[in-house]
Amino acid sequence: MALPDFLVIGAPKAGTTALHAALSRHPELYMSPVKEPKFFLTDGPPPTRGGGPGDAQTYREHVWRREDYEALFDGAPEGTRRGESTPFYLYDHEAQRRIHDLIPHARLIVILRDPIERAHSNWTHLWSAGLEPIGDVVRACAEEEHRIAAGWAPFWHYVRLGRYGEQLSRLYTLFPREQVLVFRYRDLVDRPEATLDRIFPFLGVAPGAVTEIPRENVTAHPEPTLSHRLTSAALRLGSRMPGPLAGRVTDTLERRLQQRARPRQPLTWEQRQALMAYFTDDIRLLEQVTGDDFGDWVRPRLRSGGLVGARPEGQRQARNGRPRTDPTAG
Template identity: 60%
Template sequence: MTLPDFLVIGVPKAGTTALHAALVHHPELYLSKVKEPKYFLSEGPPPAQGGPGDAQTYQEHVWKRADYEALFAPAPPGTLTGEATPFYLYDLDAQARIKRTVPDAKLIVVLRNPVDRAHSNWYHLWAAGLESERDFVTACELEPERKAAGWAHFWHYLGQGRYGEQLQHLYTLFDEEQVLLMRYRDLRDEPVEALDRVCAFLGVRTGILDAVPSENVTPYVPDTPVNAVLRTLLRTGGRLGQHFPVPLRLAARGPLLTALHRQTGPRPRLTLHERATILPYFHEDIVLLEKVTGESFQDWLDVENPPPAHRRR
């Protein structure tokens, strides 16, 4: 059997793609070529339907045990193997599957201010043409309806940010020594030190990695009549695309995305009103997060002094 020694399990839109891209350059580590295999998200085949584009994403899941093991088979002897699927922390069933399959694995969690994470998540899907709701707060209010309809985890803007509940459950399965808890701002502001922390946690040499590359940066997509048409076409393709071969689907989708991303400009930032509206949903969970981790996250509760502007990953 060839199974991973470590997993980056959370959270989406918190630099996990960039972390994966950095770690692949360490000679003592081997990460799967598929960045998000999503193996532990289902017991057998994933669902066939969901929100816009979900069916195609489900088709990409590496859900067969033999296929998952094959991801790590090329690892050079003596290297530690790993993968990064940032939905594992959110999915409590996935946590249990990890415990059953790789109970000794080391787990890496990168946390981001949950309001900023939710906004970045919403805008990512907006820029991909899949999110139809142009108002962030309204999109968050639609979450219960979308979850009931079986939309995939990436549409759960608020639920994914309840880290206190997620970590509390994780620590019933794994010893805290098996879990490295990091902050997104550390990857952004002190990348070398952050990478050395990861390497020390995994037990490989430090001082090897010197940068966290910009990966999965969401492009600028203004709300214009032309872009509204392009987004409608992309959402339609998201509903119908699973019925067509992958090469044909990608060939049709590529030009639409290129047209949608044709402009440059600053991506929208959270307004104080939006932050103040969404933050109460997380307040109780942030208190729980502090209790579970013994760390302070009071900066996340400050509406008047939000985090500085930075590139979204």
């Protein structure tokens, strides 16, 4: 029986699925066949009921028995390094502690995405799946503390999941920095070969064996029609059904939601400004903790790349009347 040598621990909606797939292609690495076992999120069985829409089904996916968790790595060829990817470990301090108690020498990989872009992607994912009842990301974030108090699972914590300064501060009280590799989501997307060649030596394997990251699926954005509301309500009820029946029902309803849905819609400038207030102080903390500059996350964007909320045309002029330029925009 064996335990992992390394973990991809966060953050959700920051490319962990694509990275897991890329790492599995390296001949000296073995990734768990269950991409997100969630083993360290509990000390035992997860809750059987309650929480947010879809949480009951998520809890059924937890690999919580140690023998089942170790069995995920039984197929690893001799001499390979074993890993798994559960992006909620970074967020959950108790999960960090459990990792330290069981595998204190594990190497940990952290991917950081612009927290506003990450929150929007997270919300879009659940809205598209029919599991988010609020059709506006700003209003959904405003409900977060009420949802947490009601026991909704971490995937609903759109704001808190993106407060990386707090999360890394806690992580570094348990693990030395040389066991933690932190890099940006944009590095993975824009410079995949160079980023992988940072990761492989960190894991103690040869660079150059994998040069590409698999493309990620882009979530569709269903319109908030009456049909969408009714199908979503049925899906949320179906997710609470027992056993395999829940999966069959929800898969069918989710496919119906995706039919004829438009592509993911960009944040507006007003939405980005409203969400920025949740993260400004933590971004400063993140800079202190890492020694890196994340100022591009708080500076105005001249263009959005279609996803993250650009400054309106009328506000793009500097005081001298000439257009401003921002090399970090995008």
